[in-house]
Amino acid sequence: MRAFAELIDRLIYTRSRNSKLALIADYLRQTPDPDRGWALAALTGELDLKTVKSSQIKAMADERFDPLLFRMSRDYVGDTAETVALMWQEPVGGVPAEDDLSVSTVIDLLADTSRAKAPQLLAGLMDRLDANGRYALLKLASGGMRVGVSARLAKTAVAQAFELNVDDVEEVWHALSPPYAELFAWGEGKTARPDPEGTPYFRPFMLAHPLEETRVDLADYAAEWKWDGIRVQIVGTHGSVRLYSRGGDDITASFPDIAEAFAADGVVDGELLVRGDVQGGEAASFNALQQRLGRKTVTAKMRKDFPAFVRLYDILIEGDQDVRALPWTERRARLEAFVPALDQGRFDISQLIPAESYDQLATIREGARDAAIEGVMLKRKDSPYIAGRKTGLWYKWKRDPLNADCVMMYAQRGSGKRSSVYSDYTFGCWTEDDELLPVGKAYSGFTDEELKMLDRFVRQNTVNRFGPVREVEKTMVLEVAFDSIHDSKRHKSGLAMRFPRISRIRTDKPADEADRIATLKRMVT
Template identity: 70%
Template sequence: MHAFAQLLDSLIYTRSRTAKLRLIGDYLKNTPDPDRGWAMAAMTGDLDIPGVKPAVIRALIEERVDPVLYRMSRDYVGDSAETVALLWPTPETPMAAEALSVGAVVERLLTLPRGQAPAALAQMLDQLNAEERFALLKMATGALRVGVSARLAKQALADAFAIDVDAVEEVWHGIDPPYESLFAWAEGRGAQPTPANVPVFRPFMLAHPLEDLRVDLSDYAAEWKWDGIRVQIVHVAGETRLYSRTGDDVTRAFPDVASAFAEAGAVDGELLVKGEAQGIALGAALGGKGDEEGGGAASFNALQQRLGRKVVSAKMLEEAPAFVRLYDILLDGEEDLRALPWHERRGRLEDFASRLNPERFDVSALIEAEDFTALEGIRAGARDAAIEGVMLKRRDSPYVTGRRVGLWYKWKRDPLTADCVMMYAQRGNGRRSSFYSDYTFGCWTEDGELLPVGKAYSGITDEELKQLDKFVRNNTLNRFGPVREVEKTLVLEVAFDSIHESKRHKSGVAMRFPRIARIRTDKPAAEADTLAGLRRLVT
């Protein structure tokens, strides 16, 4: 546990991607099985210990430390694991020294009945120092937050053992932690694992932002970028799985889609929820085609009701039926099509889709435009609830992992903006835990009441963060645990992708991807936007 604790501590204070890769790689090369495998599972988000949840940890510390002291300390520190690690008392009777390994800790917590896990966790915390307690709690709750993505951890493994990261990705979901067969291959002690007969995840092809570039439409095809979640659907040996862009298995949340996909192969598409087509401009942009070729998708807000659910009720399946708008094809049966140029894959995709249930699958329509100038006009005129922008794909591009310059571009629609008044603020996490960096903002009703319409923490520079933090501290009216209510005098220009009706919010609306565009110190709060004005933007 000591080596893993040192790794996490080093990663927290390291910003360089190259340095993080080296730190993780050194740990993996110098740590035996199964410790390094469980550490990889923790770093990639694949470790789940059912008996250890935040509520369990909170109950344990509040049995040993004054609850008010703990909550005030948690508010100040901004991280539960760090707070508990520092406050955990030394036992009156010191326990016999025993070096706890990562593997021993994980395997014990995983095999114990759920009711016995809290006592076992407390016993382990009694044996460790503060740094090791922090590592144990982070690992056990699956919330490391040390600036390491799953892809970065896999890249570090590949770099450390000089193997192909794409080969690692292709078999990752077919191997269970602690990945001993993977490390055996990496060290030359075993054969390379293969995805045969297992519906494994394959890395997505991604796009670069278009920014100020103009392209020739004789070289690039244009299609709509739909506002759902990108998924990969794989059917092998009678089994179907749905994967998110990060490789998470979301099959159980969308059984209606999984059960309808019984054609051997792998496809890439956008997971959406059915709804009435919205926006006359969209229909015009698609050349007057019907819903079956372009519309029919509800807003992301409708899809969000189904995300993250382990069990989906029959009522939800009926009220929010999911479907997938297909973008590309990776495998047709056992044939790998990724090396083919896009225009050939497109033909294969259309043929493959014709064999699927049309209630659950369709192909994303191409945008017909004479030239780039005409495409600009089409993009500007289409603001549908389910459209996020336009994709531009080089017609001769293979399907390759990650972002490759010049192959695919994403051209998101211009954001909407609104002038809102800051109402509440809360400390952030990680390196922002000392600053009030999460802001709730609102707009005026006809009666002059300010109602919250969103919350944002991104879009500001470090200097702007300091400016806003100072405002919060100097203008606090009330405190509600970690939240501060502030004087309603500061206007923030908020950018957002779209806005939707919402029964969960008092204002009745919810913003999609809100972020702070700028601080409007020049504008009086009374002149901020109204809720009625926001409602006119609802899609």
């Protein structure tokens, strides 16, 4: 555990991407199997020990610590695993220095236990580790390392460690499972590349650049709507189906309704959306989709209340023919022929926008206020389907954000590295009776300097405390940008913003000149 704990610790303190890559690559080269494979699984979020959840860690903490001291400590530190690791009373005589547990020993022990016995087993392991080791153990056991390393970055480190192509690593990835012995054997040149054929493996997505200052000629580019869901890739091979998110994560378990309905061989690219009743079966806003995200299991009620469907953009593999090298127009024609054979309730095709000119397209884009539209995509008609972001082929042209001047009402400390800073703000607008009602919450959009200023404002203008929440003097006007705003029954103001962020701090503006709820209602889509 010592080398793994050190890796985790150094990743936490290292900011630069290249240094992180170098740290992980060094670890993977120097650590034997199967430890390195388990560590890699932990970093890519694919280690799922069913026996240890945060409730087992909490149970262990309750056994050992005074509840009030634990709660105060947890509030200060902002992370349960770290709090437990730091508070842990080391056994008399200290931690045995020679006795280093291997990562795989820990995994084997935890995998073999039951949920009921896990807290006791974990406690025994804690007694054999120092503070850093305990932290690494708890993070490993409960999943979610939070060391600023995405699955993609970890895979890039694998590529770097063994001089492989990262897209090749990505392609074989889902055909392998922890602790990835075949992957390292291939990396070290002992065996050939594992062959993913016959398994529903992931192909890297083609991505778009923001349009910004560029103007494109619609003779060369096709325009289609950019839908506000999540990009997915559906892979069907010999009756098995997988759904992958943009980062290559397997999200099949969250969307069984889609996987079951995809009865075809091929690989398609599309936007996962949820159907909304109010719009006559059209795509609902992102709010509705959020109900379905990040779930490992889905109840029948969830499936019924928030039925998912996929709006298809592109086709990568048709049957067993790889069509990625063909121009977009050709792939589009094949996609149009492919879609009708699919379940019409679950799959449709993203319509092209019939714009003659760039200016006409701009007008159409301006007028679009459909809740599920995020903007416009522009795709070069002769573009092949290429992994990653290649200049000049695809552009995304997002809708301009909406704005409102709101008044800060409450603030809360952030989590993680912001655990000592008031960085989460609830803000409101005025009713007809000159009452402030909350309309949203934001925790981004400001610079570090502005954050310092806002934090100071909160501390100096607190009028009330409700647990971790501080109510502040209603004097700070924040200009909030958001992608769209919707009716909501959950909030007293009846409104919910999509992706609100602080765009400016309006210290120049008196609070009573902030916007009214009625103004926001007129922006509802």
